[in-house]
Amino acid sequence: MERSPAAARNLRFAVIGAGMSGVLTAIKLRKAGYRDFVVYEKADRLGGTWRENTYPGIACDVPSHLYSYSFEPNPEWSHRFSPGAEIQAYFEGVATRRGVMECMRFGAEITHAGFRDGRWHLETKDGRRDVVDVVIAATGVLHHLKWPDIEGLDRFEGALFHSARWDHGVQIDGRRVGVVGTGSSAVQIVGAIVDRVAHLSLFQRTAQWIMPQENPCYSDAELAEFRRNPELVDKMHADMAVLFSAFSNGLVDANSPQMQAIETACLANLEQNVRDPVLREKLRPNYKAACKRLVMSADFYRAVQEPQAEVVTEGIERVEAKGVRTRDGRLHELDVLVLATGFRVDRFMRPIRVVGRDGLELDAVWEKRPSAYLSVSIPGFPNFFMLNGPNGPVGNFSLIEVAELQLGYILQLVEPLRRGECCEISASESATQRLEVERTEAARHTIWGSGCRSWYLDDRGVPMSWPWTFDRFRAEMAAPKIEAYERKG
Ligand SMILES: Cc1cc2nc3c(=O)[nH]c(=O)nc-3n(C[C@H](O)[C@H](O)[C@H](O)COP(=O)(O)OP(=O)(O)OC[C@H]3O[C@@H](n4cnc5c(N)ncnc54)[C@H](O)[C@@H]3O)c2cc1C
Numbered sequence: 001m002e003r004s005p006a007a008a009r010n011l012r013f014a015v016i017g018a019g020m021s022g023v024l025t026a027i028k029l030r031k032a033g034y035r036d037f038v039v040y041e042k043a044d045r046l047g048g049t050w051r052e053n054t055y056p057g058i059a060c061d062v063p064s065h066l067y068s069y070s071f072e073p074n075p076e077w078s079h080r081f082s083p084g085a086e087i088q089a090y091f092e093g094v095a096t097r098r099g100v101m102e103c104m105r106f107g108a109e110i111t112h113a114g115f116r117d118g119r120w121h122l123e124t125k126d127g128r129r130d131v132v133d134v135v136i137a138a139t140g141v142l143h144h145l146k147w148p149d150i151e152g153l154d155r156f157e158g159a160l161f162h163s164a165r166w167d168h169g170v171q172i173d174g175r176r177v178g179v180v181g182t183g184s185s186a187v188q189i190v191g192a193i194v195d196r197v198a199h200l201s202l203f204q205r206t207a208q209w210i211m212p213q214e215n216p217c218y219s220d221a222e223l224a225e226f227r228r229n230p231e232l233v234d235k236m237h238a239d240m241a242v243l244f245s246a247f248s249n250g251l252v253d254a255n256s257p258q259m260q261a262i263e264t265a266c267l268a269n270l271e272q273n274v275r276d277p278v279l280r281e282k283l284r285p286n287y288k289a290a291c292k293r294l295v296m297s298a299d300f301y302r303a304v305q306e307p308q309a310e311v312v313t314e315g316i317e318r319v320e321a322k323g324v325r326t327r328d329g330r331l332h333e334l335d336v337l338v339l340a341t342g343f344r345v346d347r348f349m350r351p352i353r354v355v356g357r358d359g360l361e362l363d364a365v366w367e368k369r370p371s372a373y374l375s376v377s378i379p380g381f382p383n384f385f386m387l388n389g390p391n392g393p394v395g396n397f398s399l400i401e402v403a404e405l406q407l408g409y410i411l412q413l414v415e416p417l418r419r420g421e422c423c424e425i426s427a428s429e430s431a432t433q434r435l436e437v438e439r440t441e442a443a444r445h446t447i448w449g450s451g452c453r454s455w456y457l458d459d460r461g462v463p464m465s466w467p468w469t470f471d472r473f474r475a476e477m478a479a480p481k482i483e484a485y486e487r488k489g
Contacts, residue, residue: 009420013037014122014132016110016349019048021138021387021403023091024069026100028407038130039100040122042109046095048140050088053185055166055338057192058084059215061184061296065233066240067398069094073233075226081215081296114355115382118423118489134414138387138403139349141394148180148341152319156337163189163340174198175335178324180316182208184293186340187300194303201332202304203312203324206453207282209266209289212273213296244397248470251395252442254288254450263289273301282313287452294396345455345464346370348389356381357424369458371436373427373484374476375466376406376413382424382488383417385410391439393466393473394456405477413480416487423489431484442467 013034015025018041029037045051060067064077067087072094078086095101112123113135122130145162147153153160159170163185176199179186187208194200218226226233250258266289274280283304304311314326323334348370354362360380372378375392376385387403387410416422440462443449448456448463458464466473 008418009133010036011133011414011418012131013134013136014110014120014130015039015136015138016113016352017041017048017138017140018043018046018095018104018106019138019140020050020091020400021140021407022046022048023095023100024400024403025136025138025387025407026095026103027069027071027098028411030098030100032411037103038132039104040108040110040124041104041106042125044106045092046104046106047088047091049142050084050091052143053084053164053166054168055163055185055189055192055340056172057188057190058185059188060084060087061213062244062396062398063236063240065236066244067400068237069400070237070404072098073230073237075223075230075233077218079215079217081213110352112353112355113384114353115357115384120383133383133417135384136387136407136410137349137352137384137389139352141345141348141388142343144344144347146342146344148339150180150316150319155321156319156323156334157321158323158335158337160337161339163338164343166338170336172197172336176323176333177201177336177338178203178332178334179338179340180324181340181342182206182295183340183342184295185342186338187295187297189338189340190309191297191299191303194306194309198308200303200306200309201312201324201334202309203316203326204282205315206292207285208292208295209263209285210269210300211262211266211289211294211296212269212298214298241398241401245470248393248395248397251290251447252467252469253445254291254447259288259290259447262294266294269301274305276305279305279311282311285452288447288450290396290447291450291452292454293394293456296396342455346458348386354381354384356384356426369460369464371432373432373435374409376410377425377427377485379427379429379432379486382426382486383414384426385413391436391464391466393470395465397470402473405474409477409480413485422487425485425487427484428486431481435484439467 015022018039022039026039059081063080064082068074109125110122111125114121120132120135161167173196177197178201180203182204250256314328317325317327324332357380370390372390375389387406393402413425443463446463446467456463456465
């Protein structure tokens with residue numbers, strides 16, 4: 001029998017993290033009629049990735065008109081791939097306009113979340129406490145810095161920092177700068193600083209496929225048209241979503257025509273734009289394009305061919321006071337060393353100590369590796385949901401769309417709680433295990449499983465991400481299969 005709205009429970013929510021996903025959650029909770037929620041953010045302002053990554057050259061690598069909330073198109077994007085500071089300003093602007101700033105608690109790092117007596121008991125680092133019905137962890141995936149395992153980092157006498165903690169107090173103009181890593185951040189940094197430095201050493205462990213991608217700015221006439229014609233901006237978002245879905249659908253088959261087309265474009269870029277045959281061979285990857293996250297750049301090859309640039313492929317032996325010593329015995333003298341070595345992608349909301357039903361420790365459940373049902377729910381952790389959690393889609397497309405779809409799904413899961421039909425909901429162990437077996441098998445056939453070393457791979461070498469088409473992801477997120485969930489109370 002349908003319960004009357006009067007029987008509805010007044011649920012209290014805690015959202016952990018005020019990055020793109022946390023801001024989205026606050027807006028959507030309010031839209032769904034929830035009033036009792038708090039967003040806990042450990043930093044002093046929102047933004048997550050875009051607050052933390054301020055290195056020269058930072059920009060999104062999916063088009064800005066796609067990397068926007070579906071409900072907040074932005075006619076003001078300056079470039080096809082806009083710079084990080086603009087993206088940060090976009091999220092701050094959206095949060096302010098939508099009136100969700102007031103529910104954010106900054107400088108509030110959640111350290112403990114325990115499920116007792118049907119509710120989640122939270123604690124912050126500075127001892128604040130809260131008790132809520134539902135937790136939504138929006139703590140990010142590219143958040144915890146990965147430091148390379150290189151001897152002697154602490155002995156370097158110059159300036160040393162991770163790309164996600166760029167030290168703007170350090171002068172790089174006219175100095176000798178080393179960059180460790182060749183992922184998207186490193187490639188953006190190299191293109192942005194090469195003309196400013198005296199010498200640039202790029203320490204490359206793995207060559208990257210580079211997708212040639214111009215980044216024009218929008219003209220005044222185009223911007224005026226975007227402002228005048230909101231339907232056009234919506235259409236750009238929709239058209240790009242279709243294009244990127246087609247790309248994402250191709251990722252799940254290493255031999256798909258989409259993957260072959262990408263490799264052809266990257267190969268032509270390498271052959272046509274790197275003149276020196278020795279450098280060209282250094283830069284030639286020995287795995288399929290898109291096996292590692294595809295790097296987009298219009299100027300990387302130009303940058304590494306500048307006379308002051310050097311691509312160092314000899315392995316790093318150690319870091320010394322004056323620079324980096326490679327295995328051939330050479331010392332690369334440096335004033336600044338940038339570690340563009342990425343993130344620990346297996347952390348998710350940890351180091352929060354999360355304790356589920358009957359004292360179940362998340363660290364124990366995830367001892368081998370993190371997993372979750374459809375990346376949003378973990379058996380034994382009722383009323384606890386994640387955005388961009390384990391095994392979700394990651395790739396060269398907008399994580400905003402992923403988060404929007406996941407949140408829509410989570411809000412449907414919460415509905416029975418709101419209606420008072422049950423007190424606890426979490427994925428069942430059997431559904432989670434079944435899906436994980438299927439997912440692992442499918443993942444081996446994706447482009448990420450085609451034979452390269454990358455952050456997509458787990459400890460067994462199995463790609464950690466969503467291994468099916470983006471269309472299937474959308475279909476799964478449209479409505480929960482209620483039989484996959486355990487409801488109590
Ligand atoms: C350099 C870079 C470029 C990228 N480019 C793209 C791109 O072009 N397209 C794309 O789709 N994606 C891109 N990404 C991925 C990007 O991370 C996501 O698009 C998105 O910004 C993630 O938002 P989020 O809110 O899920 O996580 P984050 O942005 O990581 O935010 C998580 C927030 O949670 C907070 N937090 C964590 N733990 C706690 C705690 N215990 N207590 C309180 N607060 C906590 C953090 O401080 C942070 O503010 C990029 C990532 C990086 C690093």
